[in-house]
Amino acid sequence: MVVKSTGSHDFSRNFKAHWVAPTLRELQRRKVIEEDRGGGPKIFHRSTFLEWNYDAEIFAFSNRLGEKFNDSSLRAALTHKSYIERETARLSDIGVESNLQFQDNEALAQKGGEIMSKFINGYLRAVFTQVPEELIRAMHDFLTSNPTLETVAKHIGLGDLMLCADFPCKTETYVKSFKAVVAALAESSGEERARIFVQDLVITQLYGQDVNELWNPVDPIGNLTAILKREGKAEPEFRLIRQAGSNSILAVYYVGVYSDKNFISEGAGESLEVAKEMAAREALKKFFHTEDSMRALPFGRQLKNIQSKIAQLENQPNVPLSEWISPKIMSAVH
Structure with missing residues (x-):
């Protein structure tokens, strides 16, 4: 196959003057300096646009x-x-x-x-x-x-x-x-x-x-004890369920909390004291129905039927922690 020449080639299409690259680098350097002085890129208000x-x-x-x-x-x-x-x-x-x-x-x-x-x-x-x-x-x-x-x-x-x-x-x-x-x-x-x-x-x-992270009760064990007492139940009993690496820096302890020999919840921590506190926190989550597996919050159409209820409760606070008992116990009392 014979390839014929098409004549002279135009090599100026991709040609850039020798000053272009150094100029762009200098402009970029000045831009970086200006942004560093101003704490970031300069922001212009929308009203400055034509x-x-x-x-x-x-x-x-x-x-x-x-x-x-x-x-x-x-x-x-x-x-x-x-x-x-x-x-x-x-x-x-x-x-x-x-x-x-x-x-x-x-x-x-x-x-x-x-x-x-x-x-x-x-x-x-x-x-x-x-x-x-x-x-x-x-x-x-x-x-x-x-x-x-x-x-x-x-x-x-x-x-x-x-x-x-x-x-x-x-x-x-x-x-x-x-x-x-x-x-x-x-x-x-x-x-x-x-x-x-x-x-x-x-x-x-x-x-x-x-x-639960938005509210940090000062004494979760004391709060749990007070709730159980108001409900007429025995004080919480903490039992070591299992442990691992107790002689290392990665020790972990699992503690369960019981009342009247009934299991309530369990928690884990790097020490027995921390595990007890976490178990008490998990028990409070269970009482308040704010566990990690709680139902997703309702929005949009899901709220259509309870908007009147929302309006009624705007000025009716929930029960304070110092008086809180489970709804089942409260309904039985009343």
Whole structure:
């Protein structure tokens, strides 16, 4: 087979001038230095982009959440007091009379925090019917903590919509704005929609959490003893079930806890004392129905039939640990 020449070849297609590579390396070096000085890549607010349209963003935000907001309430919920102060000072500096028609989110945030706390307590008491109020309070504090609410606020895109003086926005700004959005939704669509909104976005943060780790009772053995005593049962008896490597640094002991010769639970630890405490903790989990194998938390359609129950329990606390006994014993007494 004879291969014919196609004539002259154009080798300039992939040619780059000798200065390109050194220039790119220098630009990358300067970028790394700038990021190190600034603590990371420089972040630009969404409003600095050319296609920014705040009215369109507000409309898209409402539709993205699938909720109906009163426009003035939503805008107030996203307006921080620091933004109004900054704009007023800026206009004053250039000699323009300040006549800004803005409402900050201070009042809405206060109201939103209160109703969100109420919604969370109602859900927890309706779902965790057999846990003491101390554990309800611990889960509530986790869900209403600043890190949790900041995470939720960022995930729904509040960072691009909030009007505030600080950027990147502080944690407190995210939290206040999210609480204000909850209040704005309650004003616009009613408390029922706001309750479902909180359940879908905030309470779902319990997924992947061991609720028992959120509450650390000071004396689990003493608590177990007190519960058994109130139920008219014998004090807990701890028995060594098995052990391994007792003469090594990897020793493990399994201790079972009994009452009236009936097995309650068992726990493991690197020493007998730790194993006893873990066995007592496992017994409390069993009493409160918060074992690792507990049923998944209900959300969405599963809550449709108990929304009225949730509303009723918002102001009815569970039994405190100091008075707690099992529901079977309580029903027998009454």
